Amino acid sequence: MNEPMIDDEPILSIRNVSKRFGSVLALEDVSLDVRSGEIFALLGPSGCGKSTLLRIIAGFESPSAGELLLDGHDLVRLAPNKRPINMVFQSYAVFPHMSVAQNVGYGLKLERVGKAEIATRVGHALEQVRLGGLGERMPGQLSGGQRQRVALARALVKRPRLLLLDEPLSALDAKLRDAMRLELVNLQGETGVTFVIVTHDQGEAMALADRIAVLEGGRLRQIGSPQALYHRPVDAFVADFIGTLHAFDVTRLERISHVELRVEAEGLGTFTWPGTLPPGAAEGVQGVRGFKAAIRPERIAVALEPSPGPGRMTVAGTMGDIAFQGQHSIVEVRLPGGRSISAIVSGDEATVLAPHPIGRPVHAHWAIEDVALLPERAA
Amino acid sequence: MKRLHRRARPDAFDYSRRWSLRALFALGCAFLYAPIVVLIVFSFNDSRRGGNVIWKGFTTEYYVKAFGNEELMLAFGNSLTIALVSTVFAVLLGTLTAVLLWRFRFPFKPLVEGLVALPIVIPEICLGVALAIFFTQLGWMNTGELGWPFNLTNITIAHITFSFPFAALVIRTRLQGFNVETEEAARDLGASEWRVFLDILLPHLRPGLVAAALLCFTLSLDDFVITFFTSGPDTVTFPVKIYSMVRFSVTPEINAASTVLILITLVLTWAALRCQKTVKG
Numbered sequence: 090m091n092e093p094m095i096d097d098e099p100i101l102s103i104r105n106v107s108k109r110f111g112s113v114l115a116l117e118d119v120s121l122d123v124r125s126g127e128i129f130a131l132l133g134p135s136g137c138g139k140s141t142l143l144r145i146i147a148g149f150e151s152p153s154a155g156e157l158l159l160d161g162h163d164l165v166r167l168a169p170n171k172r173p174i175n176m177v178f179q180s181y182a183v184f185p186h187m188s189v190a191q192n193v194g195y196g197l198k199l200e201r202v203g204k205a206e207i208a209t210r211v212g213h214a215l216e217q218v219r220l221g222g223l224g225e226r227m228p229g230q231l232s233g234g235q236r237q238r239v240a241l242a243r244a245l246v247k248r249p250r251l252l253l254l255d256e257p258l259s260a261l262d263a264k265l266r267d268a269m270r271l272e273l274v275n276l277q278g279e280t281g282v283t284f285v286i287v288t289h290d291q292g293e294a295m296a297l298a299d300r301i302a303v304l305e306g307g308r309l310r311q312i313g314s315p316q317a318l319y320h321r322p323v324d325a326f327v328a329d330f331i332g333t334l335h336a337f338d339v340t341r342l343e344r345i346s347h348v349e350l351r352v353e354a355e356g357l358g359t360f361t362w363p364g365t366l367p368p369g370a371a372e373g374v375q376g377v378r379g380f381k382a383a384i385r386p387e388r389i390a391v392a393l394e395p396s397p398g399p400g401r402m403t404v405a406g407t408m409g410d411i412a413f414q415g416q417h418s419i420v421e422v423r424l425p426g427g428r429s430i431s432a433i434v435s436g437d438e439a440t441v442l443a444p445h446p447i448g449r450p451v452h453a454h455w456a457i458e459d460v461a462l463l464p465e466r467a468a
Numbered sequence: 469m470k471r472l473h474r475r476a477r478p479d480a481f482d483y484s485r486r487w488s489l490r491a492l493f494a495l496g497c498a499f500l501y502a503p504i505v506v507l508i509v510f511s512f513n514d515s516r517r518g519g520n521v522i523w524k525g526f527t528t529e530y531y532v533k534a535f536g537n538e539e540l541m542l543a544f545g546n547s548l549t550i551a552l553v554s555t556v557f558a559v560l561l562g563t564l565t566a567v568l569l570w571r572f573r574f575p576f577k578p579l580v581e582g583l584v585a586l587p588i589v590i591p592e593i594c595l596g597v598a599l600a601i602f603f604t605q606l607g608w609m610n611t612g613e614l615g616w617p618f619n620l621t622n623i624t625i626a627h628i629t630f631s632f633p634f635a636a637l638v639i640r641t642r643l644q645g646f647n648v649e650t651e652e653a654a655r656d657l658g659a660s661e662w663r664v665f666l667d668i669l670l671p672h673l674r675p676g677l678v679a680a681a682l683l684c685f686t687l688s689l690d691d692f693v694i695t696f697f698t699s700g701p702d703t704v705t706f707p708v709k710i711y712s713m714v715r716f717s718v719t720p721e722i723n724a725a726s727t728v729l730i731l732i733t734l735v736l737t738w739a740a741l742r743c744q745k746t747v748k749g
Contacts, residue, residue, distance in 0.1 A: 147652075149652055169652075170658045170660060175657065176653070178649040179649070180649045182649035182653035184650055184667075184671075195654070196658050199658040240653075244657075
């Protein structure tokens with residue numbers, strides 16, 4: 090099979106797109122490029138505008154401002170039935186009165202493709218989504234997963250420039266979801282079609298996508314690879330959305346040297362942090378607003394006795410619940426002041442902690458370099 | 469557990485074993501269907517003269533007589549023609565209305581919705597009188613000289629008027645269950661608005677269309693009040709004709725004609741149900 094061809098050439102350019110529904114601004118000045126041959130995810134909580142953007146790309150909504158270019162050509166004026174873009178709907182939208190083969194062949198019939206060629210291409214598309222031999226079935230006789238495959242084949246058989254998928258895994262049960270996730274990645278590699286996926290599930294986006302655009306409140310927050318978003322989030326919102334994050338309000342920042350800052354954060358006390366002053370932060374001001382000292386749960390270790398090591402910081406608290414997850418466990422540590430943090434620890438560590446009662450004094454500690462200094466909202 | 473089970477409320481089948489409920493059910497059925505059964509039985513009654521109330525013996529003579537009654541057959545033909553034509557137009561109009569009200573938003577939409585439903589709620593007698601006045605004003609009341617079937621125009625129009633809101637109602641209910649994403653999917657695959665209507669919406673509506681057509685046909689076939697007001701002396705329909713026959717005497721001939729009508733309705737209903745079954749696959 091062909092290797093997925095990813096090059097830097099944008100297949101789809103979204104430039105300064107805004108969408109207004111009455112008084113509601115669903116999208117605000119969104120610009121992004123989708124590269125040819127990649128799986129691109131639009132990720133965000135519900136109401137962030139990701140579905141609106143997908144519908145604008147498909148042509149079911151038109152932008153209030155901005156432009157859309159597919160291969161350098163204006164897309165906005167093109168009706169949805171004239172765009173070389175196909176979509177897999179969230180409800181799959183399989184035509185209930187047509188057989189599987191008729192469903193898949195419908196788009197080709199409209200293109201006035203010859204009957205023999207339709208049969209060949211439909212057969213091939215059904216093989217691709219592993220529905221070979223089910224062409225004569227009616228949609229009512231199919232499972233949810235099979236209906237989704239019909240919708241996939243129906244869109245792919247048209248050989249679109251862009252395949253849009255609206256929450257492709259959300260309606261499937263957990264086991265099927267993992268299988269389908271792999272299959273989608275394989276299918277993309279096989280066909281070389283560029284995928285644009287909308288999802289609210291960060292796990293889904295991380296596992297599927299080459300690049301992710303995080304949207305919130307109609308605005309683009311950050312674009313990047315899953316790794317980049319996880320390790321170098323631009324702000325606390327993105328960091329919190331991509332995985333779990335414990336964030337503490339920063340109250341004071343002070344520069345010690347070129348590479349060190351003295352940070353005072355609520356609940357953490359004062360510590361020396363290796364790094365430079367983040368952009369937009371004023372030094373030394375009491376009550377620095379909008380900055381967070383943040384730590385990921387998998388970086389936190391929990392010990393029964395204080396064990397200050399070089400380059401580590403320790404926070405005292407009491408033991409909370411331990412949730413066994415198989416390979417690892419999630420330990421809750423209750424901090425003074427009512428908040429609690431969770432730490433992901435290995436099975437061995439959990440075995441040490443487990444016999445101790447809830448409420449026993451414990452110490453959460455982590456390497457200071459694992460602390461990220463993030464603005465609450467990137468400008 | 470077992471005790472609990474025994475004490476549980478009787479289920480639907482247990483209820484049907486109680487004689488009191490069975491009797492009540494039989495009574496209900498008798499109330500609904502006994503008159504029809506009597507009507508059919510007495511269509512075979514060999515009564516010579518006077519009221520058709522006492523069983524005198526079996527005969528099919530009155531069926532022959534009914535089919536030989538030219539006026540009755542003419543009225544019957546008229547009724548079928550009117551029902552057929554008005555059904556086609558009522559379903560067409562009803563579909564358009566339903567799609568309009570379902571699909572689009574426009575000013576004064578609630579008002580339009582109310583107006584469409586109006587013929588369902590206003591008393592038939594009012595609609596009958598109103599239509600009679602309307603046709604008189606237009607000079608369409610004396611259509612007798614137009615010749616068949618154009619002499620039936622005003623009755624047909626009247627029937628479309630009162631039956632299309634029913635069609636719209638049935639079809640709109642069917643539209644509620646429509647997955648709008650299938651329409652968008654078709655657009656996405658390259659279908660024009662018109663193709664979407666033909667390929668996606670219409671097949672979805674088919675059971676609704678069949679039900680609406682059946683409803684309109686039946687409504688038209690047995691309408692008396694509105695037809696009575698809009699028919700001229702030469703344009704008599706089946707119910708109007710029977711009414712005028714009853715005024716002279718109740719003969720088994722009327723029973724025979726009515727039985728034929730019941731038979732037609734039953735066959736149509738059965739056909740419609742079969743249609744809907746095949747659509748469901």
